[in-house]
Amino acid sequence: MSGPFHGGSIGRNVLLPVVGPWEGDGARQGRYPVAMHLPGLAYSGPMDAIPWRETRYPGVFWHDLAPDAEGPARTVLVRMNPGCGYPRHRHLGPEDVLVLSGAYQDDDGRVLRAGDFVRYPAGSEHAPRGLEGGDGGACLLMAVAHGGTEHVEPD
Numbered sequence: 001m002s003g004p005f006h007g008g009s010i011g012r013n014v015l016l017p018v019v020g021p022w023e024g025d026g027a028r029q030g031r032y033p034v035a036m037h038l039p040g041l042a043y044s045g046p047m048d049a050i051p052w053r054e055t056r057y058p059g060v061f062w063h064d065l066a067p068d069a070e071g072p073a074r075t076v077l078v079r080m081n082p083g084c085g086y087p088r089h090r091h092l093g094p095e096d097v098l099v100l101s102g103a104y105q106d107d108d109g110r111v112l113r114a115g116d117f118v119r120y121p122a123g124s125e126h127a128p129r130g131l132e133g134g135d136g137g138a139c140l141l142m143a144v145a146h147g148g149t150e151h152v153e154p155d
Contacts, residue, residue: 059084080130093147
């Protein structure tokens with residue numbers, strides 16, 4: 001496969017599970033749902049080629065992959081520079097996240113790296129922060145948020 005995405009091929013008739021449990025080296029657990037690792041899946045293209053939009057959070061940018069989509073679901077790329085991220089928030093619907101480059105750490109200490117996929121269920125809360133790694137040191141992920149989020153004040 002050529003282009004910025006590379007790794008193992010996934011045939012069109014292969015269904016990937018969206019919820020766990022997964023076991024073995026590919027499973028990572030914490031306070032949040034089990035993550036699934038897709039070996040070899042990564043983005044290696046230049047991040048500057050993507051038309052990023054700033055967020056209100058320093059060092060966090062996004063790009064809408066489906067700007068004409070109707071309904072509450074959003075499919076976006078998110079770039080978090082090292083040490084930057086989103087404050088604690090609650091998911092109003094499920095959120096599917098696939099890390100494409102670099103890594104991020106949730107506030108429970110769990111680290112998700114390129115190739116990791118996780119589904120945060122509706123009602124779940126977390127505060128992700130980008131870690132060093134990937135192109136330009138940033139974490140790149142694709143997220144599909146079904147229903148949005150709301151800010152949660154820290155305890």
